[in-house]
Amino acid sequence: MESVIAGLIIAVIKILVILGVVLGVGAYLTLVERKVAAHIQRRPGPMVVGWHGLLQPLADGLKLMTKEDLFPRYGNRVLYNLALIMALVPATLVFAVIPFGPEFELFGYKIKPILTDVNVGLLLVFGLGSLAVYAIALAGWASNSKYPLIGSMRKAGIIVSYEVAITFAVMGPLILAGTLSTYNIVEAQIEQKLWYVWLQPVAFVVFMFSLLAETGRVPFDIQEAEAELVTGFTVEYGGMKFGLFPLVEWYVEVLSLSAIAVVLFLGGWSPINIPFIGFIDPLFFLGPLSPFVWFILKVTALFLFILWLHWTLPRYRIDQITEIAWKVMLPLALFNLVFTAIIAPVVWR
Amino acid sequence: MVKKVFEKPLSWIERILFIDFIKGLSVTIRHAFSKTITTHYPYEKLTPPKRFRGFFGHKVINGTEPQPGFNEWTERMKIEVIPGKSRCVVCYLCKKACPVPQLFEIDGKKVESGKKVVGVFNMNLMLCTFCGFCVDACPVDCLFQSDIHETASYTRKDAILDLETLERVGKDWQRRRDNEPDRIWIDDRQRERLWYENDVRLPEVKK
Numbered sequence: 236m237e238s239v240i241a242g243l244i245i246a247v248i249k250i251l252v253i254l255g256v257v258l259g260v261g262a263y264l265t266l267v268e269r270k271v272a273a274h275i276q277r278r279p280g281p282m283v284v285g286w287h288g289l290l291q292p293l294a295d296g297l298k299l300m301t302k303e304d305l306f307p308r309y310g311n312r313v314l315y316n317l318a319l320i321m322a323l324v325p326a327t328l329v330f331a332v333i334p335f336g337p338e339f340e341l342f343g344y345k346i347k348p349i350l351t352d353v354n355v356g357l358l359l360v361f362g363l364g365s366l367a368v369y370a371i372a373l374a375g376w377a378s379n380s381k382y383p384l385i386g387s388m389r390k391a392g393i394i395v396s397y398e399v400a401i402t403f404a405v406m407g408p409l410i411l412a413g414t415l416s417t418y419n420i421v422e423a424q425i426e427q428k429l430w431y432v433w434l435q436p437v438a439f440v441v442f443m444f445s446l447l448a449e450t451g452r453v454p455f456d457i458q459e460a461e462a463e464l465v466t467g468f469t470v471e472y473g474g475m476k477f478g479l480f481p482l483v484e485w486y487v488e489v490l491s492l493s494a495i496a497v498v499l500f501l502g503g504w505s506p507i508n509i510p511f512i513g514f515i516d517p518l519f520f521l522g523p524l525s526p527f528v529w530f531i532l533k534v535t536a537l538f539l540f541i542l543w544l545h546w547t548l549p550r551y552r553i554d555q556i557t558e559i560a561w562k563v564m565l566p567l568a569l570f571n572l573v574f575t576a577i578i579a580p581v582v583w584r
Numbered sequence: 585m586v587k588k589v590f591e592k593p594l595s596w597i598e599r600i601l602f603i604d605f606i607k608g609l610s611v612t613i614r615h616a617f618s619k620t621i622t623t624h625y626p627y628e629k630l631t632p633p634k635r636f637r638g639f640f641g642h643k644v645i646n647g648t649e650p651q652p653g654f655n656e657w658t659e660r661m662k663i664e665v666i667p668g669k670s671r672c673v674v675c676y677l678c679k680k681a682c683p684v685p686q687l688f689e690i691d692g693k694k695v696e697s698g699k700k701v702v703g704v705f706n707m708n709l710m711l712c713t714f715c716g717f718c719v720d721a722c723p724v725d726c727l728f729q730s731d732i733h734e735t736a737s738y739t740r741k742d743a744i745l746d747l748e749t750l751e752r753v754g755k756d757w758q759r760r761r762d763n764e765p766d767r768i769w770i771d772d773r774q775r776e777r778l779w780y781e782n783d784v785r786l787p788e789v790k791k
Contacts, residue, residue: 271616273620274615274616274617274620275612275615275616276615277615277618277619277620277621277622278620278622279620279622279624282624543609543612543613543616544609546612547605547608547609547611547612548605548608
């Protein structure tokens with residue numbers, strides 16, 4: 236009985252920590268993005284609110300909260316509000332299966348820094364990822380307006396194309412690790428002393444492309460397309476409802492998919508890996524904290540790389556994007572999968 | 585002849601290794617870590633060039649009037665020359681040159697010696713387009729445009745410049761910038777800050 240209560244309390248604490256960290260960090264990533272974008276364009280970005288604009292997200296939030304909540308005439312109010320929930324919930328739920336570090340012991344309880352170590356963790360991730368398309372399709376439909384509808388249709392087309400590619404891309408690491416549990420995939424990489432990015436560079440590239448497409452980042456931000464569609468499906472949303480969509484799509488989803496990329500390809504919480512030599516940990520002085528720091532560092536690096544791409548590349552056309560998905564990415568991922576499935580059992584074990 | 589900036593097809597090596605992506609990324613990262621070129625406007629202001637078309641002013645009589653034009657005009661218009669007051673000779677040429685003449689309200693005033701001086705000179709800047717025709721028309725280098733460009737005001741009445749304001753602006757200008765050489769940017773540092781690319785020589789595109 237006592238262990239059940241302890242387990243419950245631990246789970247609640249984990250949920251609160253993950254929710255707080257994810258949503259708080261998500262809000263602050265708006266500032267990071269604005270700063271990165273500004274410096275790439277030789278501007279300083281927000282500088283006035285707080286030291287170097289450090290309180291800008293709070294000011295933005297306050298502004299968004301106090302704005303009028305408009306609703307389009309002839310829109311569907313139920314679907315309109317449901318779309319918000321459908322966007323926020325799956326995106327944050329993905330963090331339930333992301334391992335932040337190795338198992339540790341606190342007050343005699345063994346705690347894994349992962350909310351639920353389910354044995355089909357990756358399947359859950361991609362199931363929830365596919366749910367995101369409902370939010371956008373609903374948002375576009377319920378707004379009863381042209382631009383949102385075009386935007387959401389484009390987004391749906393992209394997600395349908397890239398879901399296939401991303402699923403085939405992650406099958407390479409799955410074959411190598413032999414498990415679907417995210418925690419065990421990282422442990423397998425640490426045991427085998429090899430990040431899977433060294434073995435699966437093609438899969439990694441396909442995964443990165445699909446990540447950009449699924450989260451609507453440049454060069455695949457066709458559903459936003461500021462110049463053509465204003466901001467796509469968020470046109471008819473106002474106030475905090477408007478703030479929530481980019482928060483979810485650009486920050487929470489990018490964070491969760493970067494974390495998945497780190498788990499699958501970059502060895503989760505393990506330190507720097509060099510093939511045939513093993514792990515080198517320049518942060519050994521942090522002791523038991525070092526794995527967590529490594530995980531955060533890797534996710535941050537990946538996120539900054541995505542931002543860097545965003546403010547460098549121009550936008551593709553919708554037909555080019557789907558063409559890349561079906562004609563380049565899917566055959567590459569399939570080829571990679573078949574190659575891995577043939578070679579891995581011979582060489583690997 | 586049109587120089588063609590060509591579109592070179594990518595080789596397979598370039599396609600597989602994302603060479604053009606990497607080139608673009610290297611450009612942006614170099615910019616990201618170099619100094620910003622912006623001005624933090626309300627806290628930090630650039631000095632506009634001397635030819636800037638800002639608020640209007642009346643230069644005052646201080647011995648630097650254009651001669652012999654100034655003496656001829658004062659004689660013709662029977663103007664009393666009072667040092668430290670506006671150079672205006674009430675010739676109405678500015679009003680004639682203006683595309684919106686009703687924004688000027690000019691009138692002379694008799695003084696005891698029988699001559700006259702400018703008594704009323706109002707400019708309604710709500711109607712003004714800052715085209716500078718009136719400044720070109722002024723025969724005695726009196727009306728001019730200063731570098732004051734923050735023209736917002738709380739009431740419509742504040743947007744009307746009267747003679748006192750014009751003289752104040754003129755005195756201020758003559759103290760600050762009258763002796764400056766006439767150039768587009770106040771100094772090389774400010775020019776380079778915005779237009780540092782003037783010195784950059786673009787590479788020739790080869791065929």
